[in-house]
Amino acid sequence: MPIDNRRFAGIDVGGTKCLGVVWQDGRIIREVRRDTPQGADDMISTLVEIVRELGDVHSVGVGVPGLVTREGVLRAAPNLVGVSDLAVGPQLREVLQCDVAVDNDATCAAVAEWSVGAARGVDDVVVVTLGTGIGGGLVSGGRLVRGTNGFAGEIGHMVVESSGPQCVCGQRGCWERYASGNGLGYLGRLAAEQGAAKRVQELAGSAEQIRGEHIRQAALEGDNEALVIVDSFARWVALGLTNLTNLLDPAMIVIGGGLASSGNVFLEPMRRWFEELLYSPQLRPHPQLVMATFAEQAGAVGAALLPKFAHISDT
């Protein structure tokens, strides 16, 4: 590949914050942060402001939390107030008069890890983002799996326990009901109901207030009950990873998102359960299970790289 020292802008739109970066020569050279606004008009003008503040750039990529069509229209975004059916791509293109690409935030994170991060050079990759929910990005045979509408990779809504708790999507027992930050909190509250989360409950104030972060903190302190909850959580994570391996046979699975940054307390039991649950472990090399290179910047970096890699995702 020839040397490319153009400046690529990428913006990750989160539920509460927007992060803009400029990616140049293989690294982030500039960052801009803004609160995520409410409503469609303010969303577009905030994105334009961020781009202007990032300075002169070759192209703009945007990652948004929701279903994005191949034309860059955000169809649905449960975590963005007052935003639906927003033509993010077309509107930004008109205002900015440059190349604009828009995709799902987890797809952007996958692009970052696959093109310049942990899975660089690997042709069959699953990127799993464990945050409040679960996001996913899939690479098969050296190409991004987009699906016919651009909606592929909604791995958090894979049902793994059809008799399980209700999910916002209408189903029961979706993977993200157990294996996300929200899921970790749910498992903690279940443990507290059985009197098996004393330190966690102390940190949270009450059983009802237990969230993932309280279990994480207690586990990092070495609290045994918290480690048992983490083990149960890790089993749920591994169960979904096993499903994805049976479906897609990846060479590598990259775990990103907030929970990934907690290190071995989470990674070690995930690895153990993954080895335990994988179908025919004696018959195939196991997919490598690795932590993401990029922490909270994965979405913005991947968004910046979207226009550059568009030819790879084209079918």
Place this chain on the structure above:
Amino acid sequence: MPIDNRRFAGIDVGGTKCLGVVWQDGRIIREVRRDTPQGADDMISTLVEIVRELGDVHSVGVGVPGLVTREGVLRAAPNLVGVSDLAVGPQLREVLQCDVAVDNDATCAAVAEWSVGAARGVDDVVVVTLGTGIGGGLVSGGRLVRGTNGFAGEIGHMVVESSGPQCVCGQRGCWERYASGNGLGYLGRLAAEQGAAKRVQELAGSAEQIRGEHIRQAALEGDNEALVIVDSFARWVALGLTNLTNLLDPAMIVIGGGLASSGNVFLEPMRRWFEELLYSPQLRPHPQLVMATFAEQAGAVGAALLPKFAHISDT
């Protein structure tokens, strides 16, 4: 594509029977059947015999029920007695001195439906083969999804009810425990235990002997209890199809295998449950749910076409 009137041989190796076909000018021009032998040596010599009986051919494709490496080695085949780690591709190539391709039987069925059957010309396709178990073949962006080892598409072992019944693979609640021919029998036996499968039980002789075919027969007769079991079965099928849609966003799902040939008694409730369960149905065009073009010949036809489409599956 230029006119291609070469003769392609394809063999589908089943648990009890092998079917060989010659595909020429878009149709089957010859068929040969043999019992499936036991043991590795007899397997290779039977395949050679079938090819010789099929006559002069350009290339040979073989579909086998198990995990197949990209080099054509059958790693594991739970339904073939005495066969494991068999180098089907390399051995046949040496004896036959022609182009030989080997792949999983469900992948072959997917190739048949995608290249010359129901999903011809569709770029994002999931082919689901509902037989004794569940097989799968995935097409994304106009390419076969093979995975890093060639093991992709093991959709039957997607866990959908982790507290469910034990599966041969070591997990609990795999999709094929509910949504295959075996799964239909299981749901029938559950119904019989509750006294809700009288006609089905009569056909089977006893509750313990209920198999999928008895429910199918009673349902085709219009028996209400059997139709309730079929409805529950259809819900499990649809649940897995919903998972696959969330993961891969296909434009079309093709249902093949023995159960597909039972027509609307199965298809209608599957369609109804699929509409009901699909995430964000108002936000996306639903994948088309269609029955396979090829019945029991899908595997052999797809095997015949493997060498022809090898360039598409190459990554």
